[in-house]
Amino acid sequence: MNDAVPDLLIVGGGLVGLSAGYAALRRGLRVEILERERAGSRASWAGAGMLNCRPWPREGSAAPDYHDLTLASIPLHEKWAAELLEETGIDAGFMRCGALELYPPEDDTPSGRNNIERVMEGCHARNVRAERVSPQEAKALEPSVNFDGAFTAVHFPDDAQVRNPRLGKALALACRQRGGVLREGIAVADVWIENGRVRGVLDEQGTRRPARNVLAATGAWSAQLPALTRLAPRTAKIEPWRGQMVCYRLPKPLFRRLITVDARYLVPRPDGVLLAGSTMEHVGFESVTTAEGQAELRAFTERLVPALVGVEPEQGWADLRPGLKGNHPILGMVSGVEGLFVAAGHARNGICLAPVSGESIAALVCGEEPPVPLATWLPRAAQPI
Template sequence: MSDFLVVGGGVIGMMTTLQLADAGHSVTLLERGQCGREASWAGGGIVSPLYPWRYSAPISRLSTWSEGFYPELALRLLEETGIDPEYRQRGLLYLRVDDESRALAWARKVGKPLERVGSDFLYAKEPNVAPGCDGALWMPTLGSIRNPRLTQALRRRLADMPGVTLREGCEVQGFRRSGGRVTAVETATGPLAADQVIVCGGAWAAGLLETTGLRLPVRPVKGQMILFKAPPDLVRRVVLMDGRYVIPRADGRVLAGSTLEEVGFDKTVTEEAHVSLRQSATRIVPALADCAVEHHWAGLRPGSPDGMPFIGAVPGLENLHVNAGHYRNGLVLAPASTRLLVDQLLGREPILDPMPYRLKDR
C-alpha cells in the first residue's frame, strides 16, 4: 500500500507525485488514459494568466509563485531526463488593451514589470506583428513552456523514481469509505488502498467525486487551437490581441488560440473554429497567412465558477483531498497549487495562505 494515491496524470497530478516522491514517500499515480495527454498537452504553455490584472488576488499569488519556479523546474527536468521543456522567457506584448490604466495600476501594486511602449519599440521587438499599432503594453518577464515536452519530461522522471508507481489505462470508478475515511479507490482492475488519496482529475474531477456525495462545481470547457509551420523568428515572443494569442516555439512553429466552448465532454474540432483561429492569428501576424496549418486540436479545461481552483481536504473525509478547477490556468498555477497542497499534506508551513482555495464554505 502506498503512502499516497494520486488520481489523474495531468500536470497537476504529476507535479504532486513528484513533490511527494522527492519528500521520500511512496506514491501510486492512476491515469485513465496516458499521462499528460489531456488539457496539460492541449494548452498553449503561457506561464501567466492572459490578462493577469483581471484576476483575483489569490489567483495572482499562485501565479506569481509558479512563474518564479518554472525556470528551475525546466532545468531540473532537462538534466534528469534529457527532455527539454523549452522554457523561454522572452516577454509578452499586449496589443489593443482597452483597460490599460487598470493593467498599469495592477503592475505597480504587485511590483510586476509592465510598461507602455511606443511603435518603434514594438516593431523592433516584433517586426511582423499587425501594422499600424501606435504601441503596446510590454511585460518583459513573462515566460512560456512547451507543455507537451514538459509533460513528457515529468512522466519520464516519475517512471524512473523508485518510490513511484505509474498505472496508465486505469480508470477510477469510485471510492470505498468507512468511518469518515476512504479505505480504497475502486478501479476497473480492482480496489487500491493508500493512506491518503488526492484527486487531480481536471475536467473529470466532479464526476469522480460524485460517488462521495461531494458536488464539485467543475465542468469541461472546450478550447481549440491550431499550429502553424512557420520559419524561425517569424514570431519571437508571445503576442496577445483581442483575447487571442500567438506563441512561438524554438523550432519556429507558432501556436494560435484559443476558443472557449461550453459543449460538455466533446473534443471534436470544427471548421468554424479553424477559420476563426486562423483569422485571429493572421490579424496578429499577417505573414502567418502564408504558413501552413500543421495541426488543429481541442482540449477540455476544468472550468470553475470564478476560475479559482479547489485545493484541500474534502469535508467529511479526512484522507481525501482535491486539486482541481484551475480553468484556463492549470499549467500556469500548477507548481504553486501542488506545492500548497503538498505542504499541508506533509505538515509543512504552506507557501501561501490556503484559506481562499479550501472546499469548505465555497
C-alpha cells in the same frame, strides 16, 4: 516498493497530478498515479504553455488571491525545468520570452483605459514588470507582427512559456525514476471512504486500490467522482470548456514574444512551431476541432502576421479545460474527510499553476505549510459566487 500501500494515490496524470506526484516523491513519499488514458495527454498536452500574470490591484483584504498563486508558480517552473533537464535529459523549454498585449480600438474608452491602468497598478504593486508602449514601439520590438489598429500595447518582459507536452514527459519520467508508480489505462470510478477517512479508490473494474491519502487531479472530469462531489460540492461545478488550437511549423520563428489580444494569442516556439489559440466553447465533453473554430484562429493569425496569409497550418487540435466559474482552482484537503485532497478546476491556467498546486498538496500531505496560504481555494461546501 510497488506492492506497498502508497502514501499518496493520485487520480489523473495531467500536469497537475504529475506535479503533485513529483513534489511528493521529492519529499520521500510513496506515490502511485492512476491515469485513464496516457499521462500528460489531455488539456495538459493541448494547452499553449503560456506562463503569465496580469494582476489587478488587491481587493479589500490582504488575503492571497489568484495572482499570488501564479507568481509563486512561475519561479517553480523555472526551477523544475532546470532540475528535470538534469534528472531526465528532457528540456521542458521554460523561457522568459516576454509578451506584448495589444488593446484593440474598442478598448479606447474610459472603462477600457481604466482597465489598463488597473493592470499597470497591479503589476507595479507586485513587482511584475510592465510597460505601456505605442503600436510603433511594439513594432520596433517585433517587426513581423502587424500592430496597425491597436490603440496601445503593454510589454511584459518577464512573461514566460513552457513546452507543456515535454514538461508532461519529463515529469512522468522523473516520477518513475524516483520510484513512483504510474499506471496508465486505469479509470477510477470513485473515492473509497470509510468512517470519515479515505481508504483508497475503487477502479472501473471494481478493484479496490488502497492508499493513505488520495488526490483528485481529474481535470475537466472532476465532477464524475460521486463521493467527491458529495463531500466537496464545488467540484460538481467543474465543467469542460473546449479550447481549439492551430499549429504552424515554420523554418524559423518570425518573432520571439507571446502576442496576446483579449483571450486570443500567438505562442512562438524557438524551433519555428507557432501556436495560435484559442476558442472558448461550452459543448460538453466533445473534444474535437470545428471548421469554424480553425478558420477563426487562422484569420486571427493572418491579421497579426501578414507573412502567414495563405500559409497552411500543420495541424489543429482541441481539448477540454477544467472550467470553474468564480474563485478557482479548488486546492487543498476536503474538510471532514481525513486524507482526501483536490487539485482541480484550473480553467485557463492549469499549466502555469501546476507546480504550485503540486507543491501545495505535497506540503499538506506532509503537514507542512503550502507555498501560498490556501484559504481562498479550499474544497469546502459550495461558496456563493
